[in-house]
Amino acid sequence: MRGLTWDHPRGYAPLDELTRLDQAGRNPYGEVPEPIEWDRQPLEGFESEPIAKLCETYDVLVIDHPGLGAATDALVPMEELLEPDEMSGPRFVGRTCESYRLDGRQWALPLDAATQVAAARPGVMVPGTWPEVAEFARGTRMALCLGGPHAFLMFCALCSGDFLDPAEGARALELMAELLALADPEVSLRNPIGVLDALAAGGPEFCPLVYGYLTYPLSFSDAPAWPGRVPGSVLGGTGLAVSRRRIGAVRDAVRAHLRRLVSEPVQTKLFPASGGQPAARAAWASATTVSTMEAAWIRPRFPGYITLQDRSSALIREGLLARVPARDLLGDLHKEWRRQ
Structure with a gap:
């Protein structure tokens, strides 16, 4: 599978760390059926490159929520991949989960939270x-x-x-x-x-x-x-979205990656240790900026x-x-x- 993230250690280091195995040859954060090969784009591309165009090349994408309005036809809603409790807003800090919800569907899961x-x-x-x-x-x-x-x-x-x-x-x-x-x-x-x-x-x-x-x-x-x-x-941060381009062939592997990336061990342990900035509410409990995060405004997402x-x-x-x-x-x- 091919994935796209952004070219800063905060964007790629946790994803790289997830590919490492322990001394027994196992992944301490759980196995997945098929690895993702992650490409990177600069911050400027992450902020402006059309998501639908990127979906022609990639199976999994780290995205910015304002680009959703022009991209939903190219994405798989999370409702087709996960259970309702796995997409629950209270799991994630502030309004991060809400920022990826449009027209009654959840189009991405919060991966990284920022404001x-x-x-x-x-x-x-x-x-x-x-x-x-x-x-x-x-x-x-x-x-x-x-x-x-x-x-x-x-x-x-x-x-x-x-x-x-x-x-x-x-x-x-x-x-x-x-x-x-x-x-x-x-x-x-x-x-x-x-x-x-x-x-x-x-x-x-x-x-x-x-x-x-x-x-x-x-x-x-x-x-x-x-x-x-x-x-x-x-509100800024990133979400994890899934392309429709060949979902029939990678559905099970994509589902496993989504679950692992937003799991509490990955969000509260691996992300902070590897330079990431988690979206899980549990990881923000003692943050000095949580009040700002909770009050942050969601940008428009129209085409x-x-x-x-x-x-x-x-x-x-x-x-x-x-x-x-x-x-x-x-x-x-x-x-x-x-x-x-």
């Missing part, structure tokens, strides 16, 4: 509210995360998903402009991996909102909140959303760099969405 949180070098005292972040940024080296789709995702987090509301949208863009003027201009245009690499290498000390990767030697904490509100964040997300992010990023007034930039963004 935007605050990241800082150890010892840096992270502010808890956005007004405090704006003040804190005046006295510390800071970066934002605006590369790829992440300018739009930061904007959505600041609006708690209600980005079409004029007051919420304007406030968010005004804050982003204020923070960008105080931030490292080069690092701020990177994707999450690039931003975290810079923080870990001794560059900026703090990023108030970036997708957390627990493999980095950094301190992660709940995302900042507007006063009186819960932390605003946009065409990925392209619209990319266009919106470029519009915001270019507008911020050109210092377009927040109201004008918001008007341009609303026009983009009305064309959808």
Whole structure:
């Protein structure tokens, strides 16, 4: 069988570890009828490559939930492979299970859980509210995360998903402009991996909102909140989906892989030990960012959303760099969405 994941240790290391045998020649996490040969794609492909196109080549795919709307005809719903209790939302942290549910069917199982949180070098005292972040940024080296789709995702987090509301949208863009003027201009245009690499290498000390990767030697904490509100964040992570391309020939093997990958021993032991970021609720019980994870917003999943997300992010990023007034930039963004 062929599988596709993303090209970062968090995406492939746990899958590689599952292929290793103990001294007795057995897999300690259970045997499967047929192994998966995992290929890798870069983060940018994971965020934007059409899932349906990838299903022409792969049997099992690690996917991002916003791409589901245009892909369901190419996927096997989990109801055809697993029992209801194996797809139970309470098994998984936050709304991760819900993010892969569309039109009454479960199209993937949560494999990896993530959302935007605050990241800082150890010892840096992270502010808890956005007004405090704006003040804190005046006295510390800071970066934002605006590369790829992440300018739009930061904007959505600041609006708690209600980005079409004029007051919420304007406030968010005004804050982003204020923070960008105080931030490292080069690092701020990177994707999450690039931003975290810079923080870990001794560059900026703090990023108030970036997708957390627990493999980095950094301190992660709940995302900042507007006063009186819960932390605003946009759900990320990955799901495990199955292609229809030859399901009749690999159904039993695929079912065995799904069950093993989301099993509690794999999620709570193998994933953390090998640099993964599990989706099982049991693995998040003591996490410092669980409040943000529980409150995270699920992005739209309609056909065409990925392209619209990319266009919106470029519009915001270019507008911020050109210092377009927040109201004008918001008007341009609303026009983009009305064309959808």
